[in-house]
Amino acid sequence: MTPINLRRVAIVTGAGRGIGREHALAFAASGAKVVVNDIGAGLDGSRTGESPAEQVVAEIVAAGGEAVVNGDDVASWDGAAHLVAQAIEEFGALDVLVNNAGFLRDKMLVSMSENDFDDVIRVHLKGHFAMLRHAAAYWREQSKAGAQREARIVNTSSGAGLYGSVGQGNYAAAKAAIAQMTVQAAAELGGYGITVNAIAPSARTRMTTSAGEAMAAQMAPPTDGSFDTMDPANVSPLVVWLGSPESRDVTGRVFEVEGGTVSVTDGWQRSALRDKGSRWDPAELGPVVAEILAEAPTPFPVYGAR
Template sequence: MCEGRVAIVTGAGRGVGRAYALMLAKHGAKVVVNDLGSAANGVGADISPAQEVVDEIIAAGGEAIVDGSDVSDWTQSKAMIDGAIARFGKLDILVNNAGILRDRMMVNMTEDDWDSVIKVHLKGTFAPSHHAANYWRTESKAGRQIDARLINTTSASGLFGNIGQANYAAAKAGIASFSIVVARELERIGVTVNAIGPRAQTRMTEGLREVSEEALLRRDPEWIAALVTWLASPEAKDVTGRVFEAWGYGYSVAEGWTHGPITAAQREAEEVGQGVRRILAAARSNAGIERDSWQQP
């Protein structure tokens, strides 16, 4: 499905990123496997997980290279984009997947817990996207036809809220909104932008809850990689500005914030309550994060 296309996958040394890289390569893409190789909390660096993914792709007959750039660093993220183009001659797909966790209740969260998570997720999505988009814009101005993909990573925590993850949820909600805005900005030059909210069993989610054997199967990253690969392919060139939830239980289009019930505005505070309580009674509750909130196909 992606024969001859060039893809960068960030955070591709493990988990869902690894599954993305392997499936994109299986479908003919040349892949830059980016991973700083830090621990789940963002500490340290180790290039070996990314190298193992590259070795697996090459052993299967594909093409791939390792990139150890810190995607939250402006200069390094540009070097990653430029390096992919220098090596493979172009760039068609950027999958922003890199992330860390620093889970704490908000009252116990440190400034570093907040700053580190926001930087890796939010800036680590913006910086590579900015540099890739400028490459695609330059190509478009030169008269070359663009059919490119920007696929970002949000989360059910960011879309619906999860206690103990105020930093992570804020970053992931920001990525969802970022994706919708950038989709509108880049559509005219032939770039689609979508976001994925993956639900998978990886080192980022281990120990968070008891998981049955059936749930483990449904949380295999390959379910999500299939959707990402389809979105990365020419077949999905008309799909943009959408946020998807994905796991083995199904794919869902998240509908985001919508305009709900309305009441007349008031100039006096004491006249506000009755109308607001009426629209609250008519409004739907916020969507939940658990599977039982899904409508199964």
């Protein structure tokens, strides 16, 4: 098996810790030049004054790779534009965008504040869009100038976004929107040589281990030396492959990754139906709905639902 050798330039957002850190290290190990973005935020998005991105860059450089630090807010329109511009100025191009940055404000919907909702939507959903928008504008210009690149965008959704998660309504809504925006962007950007895919990872991060004792115990590393299925490094090989030229025929798809398991998730699609050929009367619809629900696949249960 020939290793992937990426002579490419990649941006990884939220790359100071957790899964994003592993993405940055994996891209660098595969030969890519990496812009390591992180604003140094706590789990709730508040600024901590730390600069974990510097530590990641130092680790990459010590291993013989090339990387630079970026501390822009990806959900700021100007910040996202500056991040894309920095990659081009530092390394002469941009080939891969990995949207990973995010944080949590977990509450039940009836207890959630307007800020709790707005802030999570802003960083996850707007942060993905702002970065996608500025990177795609660069790639469109390259394509129109006759220098089309094999550009790649890898977004980060979540099982919460695909199936729902009790107590995470804001996060689930943002991640669901990211999955759909991935499909949308793939359809709109393909003509410029851009593929757009998403992952829904399951791994041990600050987010998962802060979600209560039961979740922390489930995510803990094994003590018997067996395969650590929750190691965040397990997620990155697929992301590196999706960022490579080899993935040119794959776009608009959402993959779940956990341990050594990779699966593809189907989005909304029509299943059972009945067509009367004319307008329904409300009194007729009870049996009809029962029939089509009986024929349709059973939905995956919402995480945490009783």
